[in-house]
Amino acid sequence: xxxxxxxxxxxxxxxxxxxxxxxxxxxxxxxxxxxxxxxxxxxxxxxxxxxxxxxxxxxxxxxxxxxxxxxxxxxxxx
Numbered sequence: 720x721x722x723x724x725x726x727x728x729x730x731x732x733x734x735x736x737x738x739x740x741x742x743x744x745x746x747x748x749x750x751x752x753x754x755x756x757x758x759x760x761x762x763x764x765x766x767x768x769x770x771x772x773x774x775x776x777x778x779x780x781x782x783x784x785x786x787x788x789x790x791x792x793x794x795x796x797x
Contacts, residue, residue: 736742
């Protein structure tokens with residue numbers, strides 16, 4: 720089946736779906752694969768991102784290895 724045929728088949732099958740939950744799930748799947756997706760952030764989210772970037776510039780971060788060691792240590796204490 721060619722890509723064009725597959726797209727056409729999916730369009731017809733999706734058009735026949737009346738389950739909003741399933742349609743929302745399909746939309747989420749398509750949105751996550753879209754290369755042109757634009758993320759909308761709130762002012763609070765932008766401030767958090769900017770603070771995180773500033774922390775990285777100041778060297779205030781842990782590597783993945785450091786985090787994994789901390790988690791392992793924490794789990795051993797429990």
